[in-house]
Amino acid sequence: MENLKLQEEIKALKDLGQHYESLLKMAGVELRDFSNEDLSLLSKSAQLYADLGVHELELNYLNELYYGLQKDRIENNLIIAQQQTDLQRIKTSIDETSKDVAVLERFKSAAEKQLIPDGDVQLQRSNQLATKQALLDRQRALEIPKDFNIESIMQKVHSLERKE
Structure with missing residues (x-):
């Protein structure tokens, strides 16, 4: 069953390839006219078409x-x-x-x-x-006498300052 599907798919791809070759011949282009670089680009684009399922551009x-x-x-x-x-x-x-x-x-x-x-x-x-x-x-340690009067000392200092 699966073999049959693969064979049908291969036949469809071959038919598509022949269709494209006939279109190229009608345009006056042959595959042998392309350089190796061009052919590799065509091969890559064909692979992309196959991977993406694109059949017509x-x-x-x-x-x-x-x-x-x-x-x-x-x-x-x-x-x-x-x-x-x-x-x-x-x-x-x-x-x-x-x-x-x-x-x-x-x-x-x-x-x-x-x-x-x-x-x-x-x-x-x-x-x-x-x-x-x-x-x-x-x-x-300093002992201040009890009769020590600071006010009298201050008065004496002031009076000395006035005299000077």
Whole structure:
């Protein structure tokens, strides 16, 4: 059954081939007139016709193919233009970010130069605490007499200032 279908299909293809050869002869074209490159192109186009199930080439199909290819080309050009715009925007953003990074790096290096090491900070703190403690100890050790009158001392200072 399947063999019979294949034989019928082969016979139909042979008939179609003979029909095309007769059309070529009517146009005055023989297959031996074509170069090897032309014959390979014809072979490829015949294979495409067979794969696509196309038996006749109509102008409408060619127009559809042409306009489809033109549409694809225009869409591809549009996509390329959009991607180039996006790429330029990204490059600009990268340049701006690089400038910001350079500013931050300069700030960081300046801050690191001004930064006091932890050991020095601890030393300053301990010195300040020791000085504070020594002053507090001296203040506690200082005995102020009970009859000490600060107002009379201030009056004497003012009177000395007036005399000068």
